[in-house]
Amino acid sequence: xxxxxxxxxxxxxxxxxxxxxxxxxxxxxxxxxxxxxxxxxxxxxxxxxxxxxxxxxxxxxxxxxxxxxxxxxxxxxxxxxxxxxxxxxxxxxxxxxxxxxxxxxxxxxx
Numbered sequence: 001x002x003x004x005x006x007x008x009x010x011x012x013x014x015x016x017x018x019x020x021x022x023x024x025x026x027x028x029x030x031x032x033x034x035x036x037x038x039x040x041x042x043x044x045x046x047x048x049x050x051x052x053x054x055x056x057x058x059x060x061x062x063x064x065x066x067x068x069x070x071x072x073x074x075x076x077x078x079x080x081x082x083x084x085x086x087x088x089x090x091x092x093x094x095x096x097x098x099x100x101x102x103x104x105x106x107x108x109x110x
Contacts, residue, residue: 006031006110008039009052011089013102021099023092025108028052033084033092039069039108042101061107067098069108 012024027033043061073093084090
C-alpha cells in the first residue's frame with residue numbers, strides 16, 4: 001500500500017428503504033475518506049478491529065478484486081459530512097461497479 005492510498009474496513013453492508021446499499025466502515029490507515037474518493041480495489045485480510053487498533057502486523061491480502069466505487073455521500077452520527085476521519089465509523093453511499101463484491105470484514109482501497 002502506498003502512502004497516498006486510503007483504506008476502509010467494511011463493518012457491514014445494509015440496504016436503505018430505497019433498496020440502495022450503504023457501506024458501514026472505518027478508515028483505518030491514518031487517512032481521511034472524502035466524498036469523491038474512488039475505491040479501486042477490494043480485498044480481504046483476516047484481521048479484527050481489535051487487531052487493527054492494537055496495530056498488529058497485517059496479514060497478507062487475499063481475494064483481491066478490481067472495483068470502481070465512488071464515495072457520493074457520507075453520514076456519521078446522523079450528520080451528512082464531506083470527510084470521514086481515521087478511526088470514525090461512517091455510512092458511505094457508493095456508486096459505480098463492484099458493489100456485489102463488498103462484504104463485511106473486507107477492505108476497500110483507493
